[in-house]
Amino acid sequence: MATVLYYLHVGCVMATSLGFIVRWMLSLKSSSLLQRPLLRLLPHVIDTVLLLSGLGMLWIYGLNPITTPWLLAKLLALLGYILFGYVALKLRFSFVLRLVSGVLALGLLAYIVAVARTAQVIPWLVV
Numbered sequence: 001m002a003t004v005l006y007y008l009h010v011g012c013v014m015a016t017s018l019g020f021i022v023r024w025m026l027s028l029k030s031s032s033l034l035q036r037p038l039l040r041l042l043p044h045v046i047d048t049v050l051l052l053s054g055l056g057m058l059w060i061y062g063l064n065p066i067t068t069p070w071l072l073a074k075l076l077a078l079l080g081y082i083l084f085g086y087v088a089l090k091l092r093f094s095f096v097l098r099l100v101s102g103v104l105a106l107g108l109l110a111y112i113v114a115v116a117r118t119a120q121v122i123p124w125l126v127v
């Protein structure tokens with residue numbers, strides 16, 4: 001079961017990452033496509049499955065974010081990703097702010113993936 005959850009989680013990470021990039025590019029172009037029902041609903045479905053699969057793995061492996069530093073770092077980075085991603089996708093913010101926020105969100109996303117792969121708070125120091 002843990003293997004299924006892992007691959008479901010990784011698949012959702014890839015889907016949500018690609019979805020964010022597509023929606024961010026559309027946001028930078030101020031495209032009306034962002035109002036399409038599929039582009040409004042699908043990210044929530046993917047992110048819900050992503051969250052549930054992550055929680056399932058926490059339960060199966062008995063991990064606690066409070067006592068597992070790399071997991072806490074990952075969750076804090078996730079909050080930053082959500083904040084910057086929100087700003088990057090909202091047309092009411094300026095182009096420059098959406099551009100910078102999108103870059104920061106992608107940087108945090110890369111950090112989250114690196115932390116998940118290495119189980120280290122500072123993943124670039126792992127040999």
